[in-house]
Amino acid sequence: MPVDWSPLWLSLRVASLATVLSLVLGLGLAWLLASRNFGGKEVIQAVATFPYALPPLIAGTYCVLTLAHSRFAFTWHIGVIAGAVGIFPLMVRGARRAFQTRNLDYENAARSLGASEWRVFWRIALPLAYEPIVAAAAIGFARVLTEFAAVVLVAFQLAGGIAPFPFGLVAVIVGMALASVYLSNRLEHEGKSRV
Amino acid sequence: MTSVRFAKRTAGGFTLDVDFPVGPGVTALYGPPGAGKSLTLEAIAGFTRPDSGRILLEDVILFDAASHVHVPPRRRNCGYLAQSDALFPHMTLRQNVAFSARRWPRLERHRRVAEMLEKFRLTDSAGLWPRRLDAQSRLLGAVARALVAEPRLLLLDDCGIGEACLRQIRAATGVPILMVTGSLDLCCAAADQMLILDGGRILQRGAPRQVLDQPQSLEVARLVGIPNLFQATIAALDPGRNSSRLEFDHFALAGPYIPAHFKGNRVWVAAAAENLRVHPGDVSPPLNSVPVQLVRASHHAHSVLVEFSFGIFVNVSYDEFARQQDNKDWQVEFPPEALRVL
Numbered sequence: 001m002p003v004d005w006s007p008l009w010l011s012l013r014v015a016s017l018a019t020v021l022s023l024v025l026g027l028g029l030a031w032l033l034a035s036r037n038f039g040g041k042e043v044i045q046a047v048a049t050f051p052y053a054l055p056p057l058i059a060g061t062y063c064v065l066t067l068a069h070s071r072f073a074f075t076w077h078i079g080v081i082a083g084a085v086g087i088f089p090l091m092v093r094g095a096r097r098a099f100q101t102r103n104l105d106y107e108n109a110a111r112s113l114g115a116s117e118w119r120v121f122w123r124i125a126l127p128l129a130y131e132p133i134v135a136a137a138a139i140g141f142a143r144v145l146t147e148f149a150a151v152v153l154v155a156f157q158l159a160g161g162i163a164p165f166p167f168g169l170v171a172v173i174v175g176m177a178l179a180s181v182y183l184s185n186r187l188e189h190e191g192k193s194r195v
Numbered sequence: 196m197t198s199v200r201f202a203k204r205t206a207g208g209f210t211l212d213v214d215f216p217v218g219p220g221v222t223a224l225y226g227p228p229g230a231g232k233s234l235t236l237e238a239i240a241g242f243t244r245p246d247s248g249r250i251l252l253e254d255v256i257l258f259d260a261a262s263h264v265h266v267p268p269r270r271r272n273c274g275y276l277a278q279s280d281a282l283f284p285h286m287t288l289r290q291n292v293a294f295s296a297r298r299w300p301r302l303e304r305h306r307r308v309a310e311m312l313e314k315f316r317l318t319d320s321a322g323l324w325p326r327r328l329d330a331q332s333r334l335l336g337a338v339a340r341a342l343v344a345e346p347r348l349l350l351l352d353d354c355g356i357g358e359a360c361l362r363q364i365r366a367a368t369g370v371p372i373l374m375v376t377g378s379l380d381l382c383c384a385a386a387d388q389m390l391i392l393d394g395g396r397i398l399q400r401g402a403p404r405q406v407l408d409q410p411q412s413l414e415v416a417r418l419v420g421i422p423n424l425f426q427a428t429i430a431a432l433d434p435g436r437n438s439s440r441l442e443f444d445h446f447a448l449a450g451p452y453i454p455a456h457f458k459g460n461r462v463w464v465a466a467a468a469e470n471l472r473v474h475p476g477d478v479s480p481p482l483n484s485v486p487v488q489l490v491r492a493s494h495h496a497h498s499v500l501v502e503f504s505f506g507i508f509v510n511v512s513y514d515e516f517a518r519q520q521d522n523k524d525w526q527v528e529f530p531p532e533a534l535r536v537l
Contacts, residue, residue: 103279105277105278105281106281108237108240108242108268108275108277109275109276109277109281110283110294111241111242111267111268111269112240112241112273112274112275112341112346112350113269113295113340113341114269114270114272114295114297114298114344115269115294115297116269123294124283127285128283128284128285
């Protein structure tokens with residue numbers, strides 16, 4: 001009996017988009033928290049870290065309820081949003097740690113050479129801090145991938161959509177998640193040894 | 196005119212209060228660690244905002260506390276080399292140099308980058324990553340990168356630059372240089388002006404030789420490494436003969452006339468170790484000499500620093516020390532012109 005690979009493609013799509021969305025937003029916030037001092041910084045940090053404290057089920061339910069009346073209601077888009085929210089603290093913490101331990105001399109040198117703040121971020125700070133950031137993104141990707149795949153598979157099972165249980169599909173997803181975690185560890189190790 | 200006058204109080208309670216002009220050529224900022232040298236450069240470059248004062252670069256206001264002007268670093272046109280190796284590690288040497296040439300069109304940018312690499316003889320290593328370059332090439336690369344941007348002032352923060360490198364920079368450009376250094380040799384060899392900074396204040400400024408030969412205070416004498424610093428009482432003053440008599444704790448010496456002082460005043464007297472002479476104890480004592488005992492001799496690269504009793508230090512050449520090292524007794528001669536009353 002041919003294997004239905006659609007849960008894999010769906011999980012990959014959701015995990016990739018959630019990772020990218022969370023990465024873009026997380027990078028911006030992490031840069032702000034690491035390089036600026038302003039009132040309410042601690043509160044923003046706490047709010048950004050809060051999804052860590054939420055069980056994925058609760059976070060997902062909140063997303064569904066919040067977007068129940070929008071055009072995204074009960075579509076895979078909600079999975080993207082829920083996934084992005086779930087791994088957002090991971091991205092912010094990873095990127096923030098990377099930005100905080102950066103060597104400011106490089107950025108100051110760039111500024112003295114006429115570089116704007118955006119150019120300093122894009123050409124200097126980000127490339128120099130990419131290892132821990134990509135490591136955080138890889139872990140986040142693995143987490144969304146496995147979580148969403150589990151939900152999809154259980155849902156399909158309950159609906160009687162897949163029979164027998166697709167062990168091959170699960171093995172591929174677990175393998176991909178493992179590869180992401182391995183990549184994350186390698187990058188973190190390389191980043192530390194370079195420091 | 197380029198002038199720097201500002202005060203800055205840091206979170207740690209340190210206060211930097213400086214006022215000095217920056218002339219053409221090389222101005223050296225010399226002082227002990229924690230004197231405020233790097234903070235001074237950071238304030239000029241715009242990385243830190245002073246609390247008061249004004250910074251002018253060729254008559255352009257970079258900072259003015261009264262009118263709340265604080266030009267951002269990227270608009271100051273000050274080349275800045277930090278203490279640490281500042282070549283961007285994720286770019287090749289050519290990409291590093293090209294980073295600061297962005298404002299020119301593509302062809303012009305290539306021409307300027309190639310020209311600057313050629314000036315510092317870095318063309319062959321232009322495609323290498325900074326980690327593959329030796330320390331000297333990395334430093335020259337950082338200088339080349341700063342100069343491509345055509346700065347109006349080059350700030351060098353104790354980046355390990357040497358005399359030869361400074362000569363190369365001066366040959367490549369006439370931009371004024373303000374450098375932080377802990378090397379008196381480099382100040383003497385390459386600087387036109389020297390500022391002595393300690394505890395956030397400028398203690399003395401002038402030509403390096405003048406500062407070293409005529410320290411104006413005890414602190415400056417200590418900072419420039421004069422080991423012979425003694426307190427003395429003025430026992431006699433003779434303006435007609437341009438002489439004075441100074442009584443120290445263990446000996447007395449004849450010195451030059453000391454203006455603006457009276458008989459009985461207590462003063463500090465400095466004598467550079469290289470201006471004193473040593474003689475065997477068994478020869479007739481030269482004028483202004485003190486009988487002493489050898490305490491220890493420390494061998495340096497080009498001379499021997501000999502320590503005698505009463506805390507007297509004399510720098511002698513290796514040949515001179517070899518001739519006299521078997522002396523039973525010693526005499527140290529203080530030529531009157533070697534004595535500086537602080």
